[in-house]
Amino acid sequence: MTEKTPFSGRLRQGSPEGPRLSRFALLLVASLLLALVAVVTGARASGVDQRIIGGEPVASGNGPWMAALTDRQGSIFCGAALIHPSWLLTAAHCVLEDNGNKTPLSSMRVVLGRLLLNGSGGETRDVAETIAHSAYNSITSDNDIALVRLTTPSSQPAIELTTATLENLLATAGTSATAMGWGRTNATEAISTSNALLEVSLPIVTWSTCNNAVGGITDNMICAGYTSGGHDTCSGDSGGPLVVPDGSGGWRLAGIVSWGIGCARAGTYGVYTRVSRFLDWILQYGPALVLDTQAPTVTSVSPTASANGISTTPTLSVLFNEAMMASTINSDSITLRSGATLIGGAVTYDSATRSARFKPTTPLPRGTLHTARLAPSLRDVWGNPLAEFSWSFTTELLTPASTLDIDGDGDGDAVDGILIQRRLTGASTLVTGLTLPTSIGGAGAAGSRDNDEIVSRITAAGTGFDVDGDGDTDANDGLMIRNRLSGLSEITTGVRLPTGVNGSGPGGARTNEEIRNRIDTLDPG
Numbered sequence: 001m002t003e004k005t006p007f008s009g010r011l012r013q014g015s016p017e018g019p020r021l022s023r024f025a026l027l028l029v030a031s032l033l034l035a036l037v038a039v040v041t042g043a044r045a046s047g048v049d050q051r052i053i054g055g056e057p058v059a060s061g062n063g064p065w066m067a068a069l070t071d072r073q074g075s076i077f078c079g080a081a082l083i084h085p086s087w088l089l090t091a092a093h094c095v096l097e098d099n100g101n102k103t104p105l106s107s108m109r110v111v112l113g114r115l116l117l118n119g120s121g122g123e124t125r126d127v128a129e130t131i132a133h134s135a136y137n138s139i140t141s142d143n144d145i146a147l148v149r150l151t152t153p154s155s156q157p158a159i160e161l162t163t164a165t166l167e168n169l170l171a172t173a174g175t176s177a178t179a180m181g182w183g184r185t186n187a188t189e190a191i192s193t194s195n196a197l198l199e200v201s202l203p204i205v206t207w208s209t210c211n212n213a214v215g216g217i218t219d220n221m222i223c224a225g226y227t228s229g230g231h232d233t234c235s236g237d238s239g240g241p242l243v244v245p246d247g248s249g250g251w252r253l254a255g256i257v258s259w260g261i262g263c264a265r266a267g268t269y270g271v272y273t274r275v276s277r278f279l280d281w282i283l284q285y286g287p288a289l290v291l292d293t294q295a296p297t298v299t300s301v302s303p304t305a306s307a308n309g310i311s312t313t314p315t316l317s318v319l320f321n322e323a324m325m326a327s328t329i330n331s332d333s334i335t336l337r338s339g340a341t342l343i344g345g346a347v348t349y350d351s352a353t354r355s356a357r358f359k360p361t362t363p364l365p366r367g368t369l370h371t372a373r374l375a376p377s378l379r380d381v382w383g384n385p386l387a388e389f390s391w392s393f394t395t396e397l398l399t400p401a402s403t404l405d406i407d408g409d410g411d412g413d414a415v416d417g418i419l420i421q422r423r424l425t426g427a428s429t430l431v432t433g434l435t436l437p438t439s440i441g442g443a444g445a446a447g448s449r450d451n452d453e454i455v456s457r458i459t460a461a462g463t464g465f466d467v468d469g470d471g472d473t474d475a476n477d478g479l480m481i482r483n484r485l486s487g488l489s490e491i492t493t494g495v496r497l498p499t500g501v502n503g504s505g506p507g508g509a510r511t512n513e514e515i516r517n518r519i520d521t522l523d524p525g
Helices: 023-032 164-170 207-214 275-285 414-424 451-458 475-485 512-520
Strands: 003-006 066-070 076-084 087-090 109-112 123-125 127-132 146-150 176-181 198-205 221-224 241-245 251-260 270-274 298-302 307-310 316-320 334-338 341-343 345-350 355-360 369-374 389-395
Touching: 076 241, 076 251, 087 251, 164 251, 164 275, 176 251, 207 221, 221 251, 251 275, 270 275, 316 334, 334 355
Parallel strands: 307 389
Antiparallel strands: 003 251, 066 076, 066 109, 076 087, 087 146, 109 123, 127 146, 176 198, 176 241, 198 221, 221 270, 241 251, 251 270, 298 316, 316 355, 334 341, 334 369, 345 355, 369 389
């Protein structure tokens, strides 16, 4: 007969004995049938240390939220996960007796922060209250979930729960989940002891695959395991956590060890209570957890939107209003385009500052409008998507230095370069933020040049730059700058270039692009 096995107590389907054999029956089986393949429970088995099958010892510092439910003698009968300093989440069949009554609180104890169950350190707590789901069905194992309240809060870190949104991101079929426990390590031995907390990696499987294999899978269940078997949770692991990576280096609680057909059998899978289906129930009866369902927002960006004169080697930064899922921040979710051209770059995320950065791999084109885009694939740590967000900025066309005396103060310096730059990038007020000498004698405030005067000087025919590359600076060079500034599509229109320029245009002349580049970089000669 096929066994349906709540992992804290093995039973045959329809057995009147309930989810766990009595302590007396277990000890009788243990003493008389050690050499036989037996159906044995992990419930309150004094001296029986039951373990994960096919797992490895948990490394120090991992799984700090893992808890053991033991009897007063220290024998484990179930696992649990700390979800709040005062609350554990476990399986309903871990806190109920065979007759459906609650297990007496005085017979239970909780051990936290200890990898070696019989070791020292960690914390031991008494149980103040247990709350099994009222709709728990011991025959179908549906709604197999319970809360355990501690008499004294734990100082161990709690694990966050998986919402439905997060489950769709983090616990899809094929995702490698991790189960932990002190349960059995051998499916064919009645008693196989271990003192170390073990973990096993198990891929999530689809609902249909699991239901076809074991049957009786409800929407409140999630399955994990290998078709080939060999790795699984087993008796004694009940109530323990099935966790998935949260995309930011941590873990989320996706399932609670519930039942299975035997342990680690080929063609079957372990069945876990689906945590995301019970969030409302947990909030109703248990701790006031914070479950974020709000979409994240952008607090600020750099360069700022519509900024002009931005360096061609910028680092774009985005500050979010909350912690983001690091795995969603990449070159697909943060992009930069120059016109229609996608710009390559390195994307990083700093969880401490909640900021993402994009560093272009090559200098950006000068004097060009660039658009940065944040895609909805960006998610916060609760899986909520960011609304699509974009902003634009324009790179500098000229370097801030110039030998052209634009402001009329008798020299060519950075102020002149900035004025040219602002003119080329379309700034509405060229002199904003610039302190100009009053001796200039212009028509502007305090005698400074006004915008019209500055534009006139920039577009004058004379220039000190050899734009066309013929070895001198003359009217032709000025015309090229003037045409460039006045927005003519053909910069060289009306200008005769010497054939000795050695550009790539007709007769060796500079092409529009070559001239544009020379103007944009203010290369004198």
